[in-house]
Every structure is written in structure tokens, then in C-alpha cells.
Amino acid sequence: MMRSVINQFLGLRLSGNCSVLVTQVRDKGHLSRPRLRNPQWFLRKEITKYNDLMTAENKQFVNEVGTNNFGVPAVIKDSLVKTEAPTANEAVWTPNLRRCGVIARKIGQYPLWLKNGERIRTTLLQIADNHVIKYIPPEEYLPAQVPKVANLHKRGCILVGSETTNPALLTKEYAGIFRNSGVLPKKNLARFIVSPEAQLAPGTPLTVNHFRIGDFVDVRGKTVDHGFQGVVKRHGFKGMPASHGVTKTHRRAGNIGGGGEKGRVWPGTKMPGHMGNRWRIIKGLRVWRINTKYNVMWVQGSSVAGPTGGLVYIYDTILPFRKNKEAPPFPTFYGEPQQDGDDLWYEQLHNFKSESITYENE
Amino acid sequence: MNLSTRVMLNRLTQQCAYKRIVTFSTKTAEHVIENQKEQKKEAPPTTPTPPVNRKPIIPANYRFVYPEFLPDPNVEWRNLVREKLERLDMLDRRKQIDLPEFYVGSVLAVTSSDPHAAGKTSRFVGICINRDRCGLRARFILRNVIDHQGMEVVYELYDPTILKIEVLRLEKRLDDSLFYLRDALPEYSTFDENMEAESLEEGAPVPVNDIKVVLRPRPWLERWERQNLRGVANIDEYLKDKHRLSSAKVQKPWEKYDMMKDYRSSIPEEEQTEIFAEVHTELHALELQRKRNKRKRTFIKPKQLA
Amino acid sequence: MALRILKTVRQVAQPLAVALGGQQTQQLIHTTPACCEIRKLARLRVVDNSDLGKKAMAEGRPPRCIHVYNKRGVGLIGDKVLVAIKGQMKKGILVGLKQKQKPKQPKFDSNNLVLIDDNGSPLGTRIHVPIPTILRTILKEKTLAKGADYTKVLAIASRYV
Numbered sequence: 077m078m079r080s081v082i083n084q085f086l087g088l089r090l091s092g093n094c095s096v097l098v099t100q101v102r103d104k105g106h107l108s109r110p111r112l113r114n115p116q117w118f119l120r121k122e123i124t125k126y127n128d129l130m131t132a133e134n135k136q137f138v139n140e141v142g143t144n145n146f147g148v149p150a151v152i153k154d155s156l157v158k159t160e161a162p163t164a165n166e167a168v169w170t171p172n173l174r175r176c177g178v179i180a181r182k183i184g185q186y187p188l189w190l191k192n193g194e195r196i197r198t199t200l201l202q203i204a205d206n207h208v209i210k211y212i213p214p215e216e217y218l219p220a221q222v223p224k225v226a227n228l229h230k231r232g233c234i235l236v237g238s239e240t241t242n243p244a245l246l247t248k249e250y251a252g253i254f255r256n257s258g259v260l261p262k263k264n265l266a267r268f269i270v271s272p273e274a275q276l277a278p279g280t281p282l283t284v285n286h287f288r289i290g291d292f293v294d295v296r297g298k299t300v301d302h303g304f305q306g307v308v309k310r311h312g313f314k315g316m317p318a319s320h321g322v323t324k325t326h327r328r329a330g331n332i333g334g335g336g337e338k339g340r341v342w343p344g345t346k347m348p349g350h351m352g353n354r355w356r357i358i359k360g361l362r363v364w365r366i367n368t369k370y371n372v373m374w375v376q377g378s379s380v381a382g383p384t385g386g387l388v389y390i391y392d393t394i395l396p397f398r399k400n401k402e403a404p405p406f407p408t409f410y411g412e413p414q415q416d417g418d419d420l421w422y423e424q425l426h427n428f429k430s431e432s433i434t435y436e437n438e
Numbered sequence: 439m440n441l442s443t444r445v446m447l448n449r450l451t452q453q454c455a456y457k458r459i460v461t462f463s464t465k466t467a468e469h470v471i472e473n474q475k476e477q478k479k480e481a482p483p484t485t486p487t488p489p490v491n492r493k494p495i496i497p498a499n500y501r502f503v504y505p506e507f508l509p510d511p512n513v514e515w516r517n518l519v520r521e522k523l524e525r526l527d528m529l530d531r532r533k534q535i536d537l538p539e540f541y542v543g544s545v546l547a548v549t550s551s552d553p554h555a556a557g558k559t560s561r562f563v564g565i566c567i568n569r570d571r572c573g574l575r576a577r578f579i580l581r582n583v584i585d586h587q588g589m590e591v592v593y594e595l596y597d598p599t600i601l602k603i604e605v606l607r608l609e610k611r612l613d614d615s616l617f618y619l620r621d622a623l624p625e626y627s628t629f630d631e632n633m634e635a636e637s638l639e640e641g642a643p644v645p646v647n648d649i650k651v652v653l654r655p656r657p658w659l660e661r662w663e664r665q666n667l668r669g670v671a672n673i674d675e676y677l678k679d680k681h682r683l684s685s686a687k688v689q690k691p692w693e694k695y696d697m698m699k700d701y702r703s704s705i706p707e708e709e710q711t712e713i714f715a716e717v718h719t720e721l722h723a724l725e726l727q728r729k730r731n732k733r734k735r736t737f738i739k740p741k742q743l744a
Numbered sequence: 745m746a747l748r749i750l751k752t753v754r755q756v757a758q759p760l761a762v763a764l765g766g767q768q769t770q771q772l773i774h775t776t777p778a779c780c781e782i783r784k785l786a787r788l789r790v791v792d793n794s795d796l797g798k799k800a801m802a803e804g805r806p807p808r809c810i811h812v813y814n815k816r817g818v819g820l821i822g823d824k825v826l827v828a829i830k831g832q833m834k835k836g837i838l839v840g841l842k843q844k845q846k847p848k849q850p851k852f853d854s855n856n857l858v859l860i861d862d863n864g865s866p867l868g869t870r871i872h873v874p875i876p877t878i879l880r881t882i883l884k885e886k887t888l889a890k891g892a893d894y895t896k897v898l899a900i901a902s903r904y905v
Contacts, residue, residue: 183517183519184517186524186575187594193598384516426598429534433598435558553881554880555877577847585873585902588852589852589874589905590851597847597848599848
């Protein structure tokens, strides 16, 4: 902006001399720089902490109440505020409808074995304490940053929160988001763009039963932040030899382009820069196993973005050949999950409770 | 220094030493033993330390018998829910198959189902030269020399294709891993395939075999002189001054005082008790079951001759 | 790779005694770090009882791999290789590798080779070391795909691991 003001100023001054001066603007970064605009439901989350001049006993009492009520919620607890049960949506599933997703935490990885003896690597995702907070119908949903979703004007938006937290730590405005939902304020919020048929009433709990074993899911997460890195770590360049007369260029990129007609750095050239801390979606991961007690699901592979304990978002897959063929729990799973405590295993998976694998002679 | 302060200091050092636990070592740390010896020497006639009233429910050797139940100490990979689920799966597998107590240096026979073999099972006998990884990933390496051909097989402990693990000889060696057997003379890693299982008295401590192996001349696969091996007899024969110098350069004698490093590479004792308290009852039941089975096996009904 | 330059003919008959005596019998020049992969110029060990193989091994001139018949250029178990052995070119099948293997597959202390002719039938009549069981599956598959009959190698094996 400063630059444009100066340009105008220069232009004014020089126009008196009746000579045309062209100032080149080589970078246009100031024109298309992405501006971070917060989503419409965004409000400041945490309160400023003042010294309350409380006595030590009072402080301890408040902390106790806080931890008792809002301790680490591994399992969905009964909400403190009792609301009437959210009404079940009676819509019928068709293949083109978009369902809501869930917020999960990546809690680790470990191997499982198939019935043919093959070992597979799986990632465990825990869907901790998810509730629907709000549904915004298509006509009211006008996002500041338009997401890349087809037919956005026909789609509504569901706000989902996860992990109940101590409201004493939150601002009044942020806690106000949860006012009409009937659930306590949550640590994490996310929006999912859904078809109007898949809308959910505020207060509906979302559990791991939202997905079934054998389904395919897309998992979106933020990759591990590595900071500013060179080309060897960031792009896997080979570097240069350690000796044989090489000086000061052991881990550098070397040449970045030719001369002549193409005498410039081509867009997309691999160079040093910030590595990680980006949103990435890993698509088409099979759900191998589900534990309803801890709301954990085992998905294929060990490439889910983010560190252990990081937040991820799980969607139905958009890959055409792995999309749901039969109706999933639509719009979500209502009713009590089965309580016998055993996990649900995909049919190809070897259950550790069954006997060792043996092969038959042909 | 008067006597009481000395006693107190001793007790303090002992306590500190006890807290420092290495996850994967199978032996009690040396400094602990040394401390105990010193204490015995220095203060015999003074008031004895008060006996511990509460008998610990969990046997102290569990962290050596079941090292894979302790999670990886890397903080970035820890998660309590995942560890719990993993332990439940491990227990489920242990109910299906008897995974016995064994150490690096024990001789094992592993029977596993193999789709490529003629009888669809294969059996491999060998000495365990390494144990690593935690949880369901736990694995071990067996080494043997068959027909003058040295070979090694990696087995995963919780692999469901494993049908049976027999311990033919239960013992420990002087080192935590025996990769140097690859460079030793072949007779040190040769074991008969039809070896009979050697039985050990119940309740007897696991014997430590202090055999010293003889290495082949150089070239070696690793620089063994840098690893402070105790189970090697003739390493000095093959060392020149340059090897000794370079090995002295990379030694880190201060690391045994590095409490932070210790802390990072091990699970604290309190957490270990917590973990083993969770799985103790089931493991104990499995142990009893194993003992019963063993007794059954030892009694063989005499055949009636016509 | 390590080049062995033999200074005296009396070689390591008793390595320990020699080393103790301080007599330097062989000198080692390490050119590159040890590479367990089987690529071109990797030295192999013949483990069958063919005359050619036995002679080459007894002379201390083991065969060298001069080509690997796969698309990767690095030989895996069951792959066919071309070797230079005693001035001749022969084909062989890899029946044991020094490389890291998958769980439950044996890893050997040497890179083992069985010499075959163009039809896939072995030159020897016996393999005197154990071979991995997975070879049965691999060689059967290759027999179907390539036309040559490699399963004769399996018939002369003395033992499987």
C-alpha cells in the first residue's frame, strides 16, 4: 500500500514535467497476498488471566471442581446440562449426499495382522467427545473464505466441537457459541459442509459408530512443523560430496535453472523454505477395526498427517471407487452403541482372541 | 564424617540408584551392585535399615521378563489410551499362545506356520542375539549355523503365525546384544536342531553364562573395540594403537552420570508399577497355567507292553 | 568392497597363530563401505557341487556378478544373475542373501549362488547349505512366467529353512 501511495505521489509530481515515467513493479505479492480472515463463528477463545487474589484454599477448590467436571475426557461423559434428546433426522441416504465428519486425535500406530498372515500398519484415531454445536442452512452460510466444495450454495454447514473444557478459562463470547446447543463449551471446533438432508440437531453426539468397519475415510491433518529447512531435508536432494575439493556447498541445491530464453527461476523450483505445518488430506484409508468403548478406530497406514496427539478431521472418502456403496449410518448413528466390550474387526483381520494362523495343504 | 551421616548418605545413594532404571537392560545396573557392596563393607554393625512392611505385589523382575509391556520412552510417541489398547491386545495374544520368559543369550526354538514350506510349518532353532521394540512390535533375532552356513531369522513376538516358542536353554550372557557372534568363530553360534530342552529348577535365578567368544580376525562388520563388550575373549589381539586411540576418543565415560539421559531413555519406576499393576493379574494367571501344563507334560504314562 | 592383496602364499591357515606371531600375511585396502546388495561386480559363493563352482571356490576366485536379470539392478532372493566364473559366463540363481530380510525370512552370512544352464537346470547335483522355503514359491512363479524350468534347483536342495 505504501508503495502505491508513493507511486501515485511520484506520478503527480512528474506529470507536471509532461514526461512519462514507467515504474516497474516486479513483485505482485502485495496484490494477491492471502489475508487470513477468521470464520464467521470465530471469537477470541481464552480469557486474559488476571491475578484474582484468591486464597490458596479457594484456588485449590476451584481447580478440583474444574478437574472433576472437565478432566481429560477420554470417553463421552454425560453432559452436565441435560437437554431433551436431539431429534433423529429421518432422511434417506443416496450416494450423492454429503455426511458430517468428526474431529479426532491421532493417538499412535501399531501393527495388526490379516488372516493370511500379512502384517499391516495401522494408525489409531480417537474420536473424543464430539457433539454437534450448530447447523447453518445453505442460505445463511456465507463464508468469508470460500472452501473448494462443489455446489457450495446448495450445502449447509455443521459446526462440531470436541473435548469439553473448563468454561472458566474461556471468554464469554466464545462460550456463547454453545448457548443453544445444550452442551458445555468445547476446546476444538470444526465446520463440515454437508447436504441439507444430512443436517444434525445441535447436541447430537458423534461417536465412532458414525463410520463402519471396512469403510474408507479421508483424514485431514496438519503435518509436523519442521521450520525452515534446506533442500536436503525438505526435498530429499542428495547434496554434494564431502571432499574432493568441494568447498562450502555440501548441502546446497546447486543449479536452479538454465540461461537464454529460460533465463529465470521457473515457478515451482524446489528450494529451501518452510517445511511442514500444512494441511494435508490422506485419502481412501480403510477402517480396519473399531473400539466403541474408547471411541477409537484403526485406519490403514502410518501416513496420517501430524504428530501423535495432533488433531485430525475424518470425512467419508471422495474417491469414486471407494465411496460408500451401501447406506452408512445416515445422517449419523443414533442409539446406544453395543456395550459387550469387544471390538469390531474387519473380516479379513486376524483377531488376537482367535487361534494362531495355520495354512492348509492344497 | 561421623557414622550416622555416612549411613544416611549411603541410603540416599542407594535410593537414587534404584530409581534409575534402564528399560532394555536385562541385568541390574552395575552401580547398584557396587553401592550395595560398599554399604555392606562400610556399615555392618549400625542400625539395620527398617524392613519394608508392604510386600510388593508385582514381582520386581517383571520389567526383565516382560520388557515389551513397557512403552517406548520417547515422549512424542506416548499416549495412555493407545498403550492400554495395545496391552489388551498383547494379553489376548498371550492367552492363545505361551510366550515364555527368555533373554538375549537363551536358546529358542520357534515353530511358525509357513505357506511356502512342505508341511506348512517350519521350525528354527537358534540363540537369541537381540531383543528390541515395544508393544506389539516386539521382536527378536535368532542365530544359528546349519551345515556350516550362518543364518539369522527375525521373529515378531506377537505375530499370529507363530505356533510355538520353546526355550531350550534359559540363560543370559554378559552383554545386552550378541551381534558380535556374526564375527565370532562359528562354533559359538552352532546349536543342534534336535536339542533337548534343559530344565531349570523352579524359582532359581536365571544363570548368567560368562562364556567369552573368540573373534575371527579383521575385517569385522562393526568396530567391536568401541562397544565395551564383556563377552569377547581375544579382541586385544587384533587391535593396533590407532584402533585403541580412536576407540578412546569416542568413549563417553560421563554418560553414566547423565541422569537426564537416563530419564529420557527409560520409563520411571512409578509408571512401571502402574503398567504392571494393570496386567499383573492376567500375566500371573497365565504363568500358573503354564506351570500346570508343564507338570502335566513331565508325567508320561508308561506304555503297556503286551 | 575390500581388496585383498596377498603378500605371501602361506595364507591364513591358522589365523590366530599368525596374528599372535605378528606376521602380516594380508593387507586390506577398503575402497568403499561394505555393500551387501548384489549388483554388478559383487562376489558370490557357489553352494552347489558343480565342478566349475567347486574349483572356483577352492582357488579363492569366487564368481562375480556381471548382470542381474531384473529391472532394479539389485538382486533379490530367487533372481537370476549372470556371473563371470573362471573366465566363463554362467547363469545362476541367488539362493541366500546377506541383506536384511523380512521377518521370518532367513538372512545368511554369505551371498549364495547355484549355477544353472540356459534351460534352468542346475550344473551340480546337490546344494550343500540350507535354502529358504520362500524359494519354492518364487521359483514356481518364475517358471510359469519365464518359460524356463527353475524348479529343478529345488529338487537338488538338501535342506530348507
